[in-house]
Amino acid sequence: MLTTRYVTGAPNWVDLGTPDIDGAAAFYAALFGWRFRPGGPEAGGYGLFQLDGRTVAGGMRTTPEQGPPSWTVYFRVPDADATAEAARQARGSVLLQPLDVQDQGRTAILADRAGVPFGLWQPGRTEGLDVVGAPGSLCWAELYTADVPAAAAFYHSVLGLETYGVDTPGGVYTTFGPAGEGEEAMFGGVVALADDPAEHEPHWLPYFEAADPDAAAAVAEEHGGTVRVPATDLPDVGRVARLTDPYGARFAVIRTEPAQGQGGPADRPAT
Template sequence: MLSTNFVAGAPSWADLTTPDMAGASAFYQGLFGWDTISGGPDTGGYSMFQLGGRTVAGAMPMPSEQAPPAWSVYFQTHDADATAASVREAGGSVLSEPVDVMDFGRMAIFTDPAGAGFSVWQPGKLMGLERVQDPGSLCWVELYTSDEGAATGFYSSVFRWETISMPMPGGTGTYRMVNPAGEGADAMFGGFVPIGSDQTESDIPPHWLLYFEVADCDGTVAEAERLGGTVRAAPMDIEGVGRFAKLTDPYGARFALMQGVKRD
């Protein structure tokens, strides 16, 4: 599971690119109870979403013609420059070379060989997200890819991820899950899905999808619709895992919800 231990290779940051910062802030405040904390003029409009005083994501205003509205995931690295070299070696692309973000840290933006975008964060003053797994915070990430085997090879080369495949309920195949090197199954943070196996995602190029934990999946979906969001996949159950749904916010950024099974 996700944690705030900031292990190399694990998700450590998430942010939203949106054409309407005020509107997006209102939507996510209504949906998850997030407060928006402006980073000030020196950050180019970059802001933090916080829940209970702890940061759960970032957000940046961006005209739609420059970049589509989207949620992005960042993976922790000790050396962004070395990771950029590994991405190139493994067949990925460097969209934005490693760059310092004031004294907060160092970041870079990549795509994997299939075109799915992701970023890395090398912490400085800012380690990463301060809250995960709780309702209203990031709890899982999922890669929709055209070639699951190639994706496994690429990310294992870049981040040294370890994988385990579990049978899907009802005998509908297997689900490949990933964890940081040496951290074991308890540190699983995401999974890989062949893009053609999910009709909700089949018309979209390879991409990472971010899941946020909720206490009531159906109630949160209804609230998202009331606030102007769109339901891409209605709430459904996964045996032994929980209840999930897929949405877009009012500006087109895709994300998902997960109401995890309560365990004793």
């Protein structure tokens, strides 16, 4: 379960890189009710998406040279520099060298062996997002990759993540959790690209809680987004839809089953 008790290895931030931050802000306002609060000049254009005054994500304008429009998931670490070196040793790469964000924390952007970007956040004054798991906020993260065992080994080596096998009607779903926290702390999963025709390249996919995924999909389309996978019921998990915003950034929405309460998309629709 993803919570704001941010332990080492748990996701504690998510942000959006987009060519049009004003257009993206309008889209996510319509979808989730977020308000975008731009940072000052010292923030370099970086701002915060907030819901009822609480930060649910970050965002900024990016250029094509910085990569395609996308969401980036960040993981809590005690030492961003040491973690970046661990990624190099594990045959990953450092896309953005560790740097201080004023007194708020220290960050870096890495890539795993398959080239999938992810972020690090070493807390300073800011531990992480103000809210997760509630409607309109981050609640799960899913990695799509060609080689599940290799990905599991990489993230264990670099972030200490532990994996768990969850039995599902279609087989076994591999989940991630922080080291030493047990299965109740699992916050995400790993899916083989070969098992999901809707996904064609390795990437991290953030999930946001939504009271009505069908309505969210309709709103996304009305405001220029795309429904990649229509809302689908996953037994004992919830109802899920996979979307893109108007600029191509991928994400998913889920109404988590009340009985589940602690997991995420631990089952896959038949394809």
